[in-house]
Amino acid sequence: MAEIKYEIKETVGTLSENNKGWSKELNLISWNDREPKYDIRDWAPEHEKMGKGVTLSADELKKLRDLLNEIEL
Template sequence: MAEIKFEIMKTLGAISTSPKGWNKELNLISWNGKEPKYDLRDWAPDHSKMGKGVTLTDQELKALKDLLNSIE
């Protein structure tokens, strides 16, 4: 399996912490040297391991924000 390289360009914040200490975080991440995208996933406290997540472009993040703002 090919190694996945990533660089956390900016940490935007954590939205929750599991009992095991993992944080669900929103970060701006460059995957394999590509253009950074917004990324929401669980991370081990030292960022050595990660869970499954979702990556979003600027446009997708704005659409998600609009959708969340429309929820009452």
């Protein structure tokens, strides 16, 4: 399996943290030297390991924001 190269360009924020120190974060990440996209996933401390996540373009993130704003919590 090929190694996945990534560079966190901007840390937008942390959504939650579990008791093992892993945190669910929203970041702007460049995957394999491609244009950066917004990414939500779990990260180990120091970002040495990651869980599965969701990657969104800026337009998709805006649409998600609009959808979330319509939800009554």
